[in-house]
Amino acid sequence: MIHNQACDVLERLVNRVERVIIGKRNEIELAVVSMLQGGHILLEDVPGVGKTMLVRTLAACVGGTFGRIQFTSDLLPSDVTGVTVYHPQYGNFEYRPGPIHSHILLADEINRAAPRTQSALLEAMEERKVTVDGVTYSLPQPFLLLATQNPLEYEGTYRLPEAQLDRFLMRLSLGYPVPEQEIELLGRNQEHVSDIKPVLLPEEMVVMQRQVRLVLVDDRIKSFLVGVANASRHHTHLSLGISPRGTLAWMGAAQAMAYYKGRSYVIPDDVKAVAGAVLGHRMMLKTEAKISGMSGEDIVSDLLKRSDISLFNRASGGTA
Structure with a gap:
């Protein structure tokens, strides 16, 4: 696919999703950028703000097969990956694929499953x-995994292991809409996801993902x-820094954003x-940093402010 045509398709994709998820264009764009890089997405927020709807809408717009797993405390790894069944009348085994065999997989409330079941996703991711x-x-x-997660303070949840968190390219939060957006939501006839037509096909997404890897990154x-x-x-506030x-992952996401x-090149x-x-x-924050209310995003902002911005200016010809 020619790059200009791809940009037009991606713009239509974002606009299409925004008709359902009102007022969250930045988050939608980041989700699309993550998909372009082939990265998995973790949507972490309180219940009822549209996490699952965003995933279902993205899946409907991209086309291909869609799988959904509602994670619960009694979910087994075989419920995710599939199971091998023995047929005594034929004397052979048959593999019955699980919902993970989809182009886009929604892992709904992923932190409600036990760690053993969560670990079944590691190889796939x-x-x-x-x-x-x-x-x-x-x-x-x-293959793209889009998982939703409620905050850890809610009952019946398990902490995702660091190894699994590290395999999510992005963690996004939708947050509550502003009052004007919520009024618009109340006054709009909600479009059913099943009525949404695909904007691009899975094979087109694969082509785009290959082109993203060719985007130039200056030394x-x-x-x-x-x-x-x-x-x-x-x-000083971290016990574990960026690996x-x-x-x-950061460079790959920047390439996808440029695309x-x-x-065809990355800018600051x-x-x-x-x-x-x-x-x-x-990153893993120290206990005192958590108590003071700091977040990983706060640390990232601080790191960017402290870093040598002149590198940006020289790399971009002074446009940063």
Whole structure:
């Protein structure tokens, strides 16, 4: 797909989703950017703000197969990956795929399942494969996991392990709408997701994902990314800083943002636009920082302010 045509399609995609999810264009754009990079998304917020609706709308606009898993405390790993069934009349085994074999998978309230079930997603998120009874099965391309999560303070939830959190490219929060947007929501006839027509096909998304990897990243931009990551590892409020995997994810997300904006190269604005969503959940705050009410996004903002902004200016010709 030609880049200009791809940008037009992506703009229609965002506009289409925004007709359902009112007033959250920035979050929608970040979700689309994450999908362009092939990254998984964690939507963390209080109940009732539209997390599940956003995922279902994105899936309807992209097309392909859609799977949904309602995570509960009694959910088993086989409920996610599938199960091998023995047929005594034929003397053979048959693999019955689970809902994970979808282009887009909604893991609803992922932190309500026990850690053993959550860990069943790790191989799929990293390698796009699942192993059942010693046999490995490939997942469709593209495979995108979009998970929703209620805050940990709510009853009946389990903390996601750091290894799994690190495999989400972005963590997004929708938040409550402003009063004007909520009034518009009340006065609008809600469109049913089943009536939404796809804006692009899965194979088109795969082509775009390949083109995103070709977006140029200047060496000075790379130096800035590494400098911020290194600073996080010595930050006074962090017990765990940004890992090399996090730096790679940050660069990939910046490439996807540049692609979404119609450019074949990354500029500083791309780096800053995705920093909070990509890095906020990859750092571990010290207890005193949590008590004071700080968040990972606050630390990211502080790191960006402290870093050498002149690198940005030289890399972008003074446009930052």
